[in-house]
Amino acid sequence: MAKINSNYQKLQAGYLFPEIGRRVRAFAAENPTAKILRLGIGDVVLPLPEPIISALKTAADEMSQKESFKGYGPEQGYDFLLQAVAAHYQSQGANVEADEVFISDGSKCDTANIQEIFATDNIIAVTDPVYPVYVDTNVMAGRTGAAENLGRYGKLVYLPTTAENGFDPPLPEGKVDIVYLCSPNNPTGAVMPRSSLEKWVRYAQANEAVILFDAAYEAFIREPGQVHSIYEIEGARDVAIEFRSLSKTAGFTGIRCAYTVVPKSLKAHNDKGELVAVHGLWLRRQTTKFNGVSYPIQKAAEAVFSPEGKKAVEDNIAYYMENARIIREGLAAAGFTVYGGVNAPYIWLKVPGGLTSWDFFDKLLREANVVGTPGAGFGSCGEGYFRLSAFGFRENVEEAVRRIKEV
Secondary structure (H helix, E strand, C coil): CCCCCCHHHHHCCHHHHHHHHHHHHHHHHHHHCCCCEEEECCCCCCCCHHHHHHHHHHHHHCCCCCCCCCCCCCCCCCCHHHHHHHHHHHHHHCCCCHHHEEECHHHHHHHHHHHHHCCCCCEEEEEEEECHHHHHHHHHCCCCEEECCHHHHHCCCECHEEEEEEHCCCCCCCCCCCCEEEECCCCCCCCCCHHHHHHHHHHHHHHHHHHEEEECHHCCCCCCCCCCHHHHCCCCHHEEEEEEECCCHCCCCCCCCEEEECCCCCCCCCCCCCCCEEEHCCCCCHHCCCCCHHHHHHHHHHHHHHHHHHHHHHHHHHHHHHHHHHHHHHHHHHCCEEEEECCCHHHHHHCCCCCCHHHHHHHHHHHHHHEEEEHHHHHHHHEEEEEEECCCHHHHHHHHHHHHHHH
16 A cells, blocks of 8 residues: 655644635635735735846747747756856855856745755754745655644754844754755845854854755845845855745746755765765756756846846835835834834734734734734744735735724
8 A cells, every 4th residue: 555755744734825825715705895905925916027028028939930949958047047147146246156056946946845955864953933845845854753832843943033132043052954044034024144144154164064045035135235145155155055036036926937056065974974065966856856947937037137137127126125114114103013124025013912923814804804924824933923025016005004004
């Protein structure tokens, strides 16, 4: 008889966002005339900018001609996009070579799949609150025990990242092998300062650990002097893998494109104690399990890094960040305690009145017809908080703030 991977049965309830969708659908079915405003899942609403659409159309036309038709492409990505990404990193003061870049269909996939190339007995550290994918994929792989009190999993090392420590994840008390960091952070909207990243790089060097650095929202950083890439930190190339996405940056949530950087100098031990280059392992994984991103999508992604594309993308980002300002300042003026929304498109709201975060979710949905994301879905330290997304049309964002104030 076939057997299942029983680690899947350790997972708590459903994945956060499908559960939100289930509750919203049930409410909408019972209240068909309600105008529901969605500030929950971080999905973009503005259309793809013209330079990107133009490149996408041109590439699609190429696929209709036998002289320019493309079949299977290189799994790692076409050279034109690898070179564009590497040049972008160089412009930010981060040393990344084109052949260290891997093009993919999303950083959710990459942050989920990267754990496959590491042994199951590694000790994993995550921040709390945390993007659920980091935790759930390690549960699926068997690196954790069962869920314990507050929904935490045995064997995982949790790093409380709270208002009390400025949402700056503390170093673990003991040794860990792999740590997930996210800056700008999802869900809190906080950016890790340079001093903190330097501290983490030194920790990884001293403990032969690997940092998995999720920088999917780096383009939303507004304040000068903040770190956009961990590779701006000396020594990071030897200890860190970085993930970036075009989903929120350039509106690619529907057409899918992201990239991951695995430096060739990054090494880890095999079961014999020998040092092995991680870059080759990820290349092997991708060439075995992934057929690459389509040519038209990669041409569209290349346009993101053109002068015209950068300007158009920046205009869209500015629109969303103005939404974030409206949410942050509007709710703060109404007496709410709010964080984030300055260098990230997320506002981390302290739940009022002693409600749980899911109670607040239901209250907002029922009384204001506004959808957000309960903090408890991001971990035990997220309880008592609520995430609002700035990805929405301006009039809906303004209306949502007004409704929340009334509730």
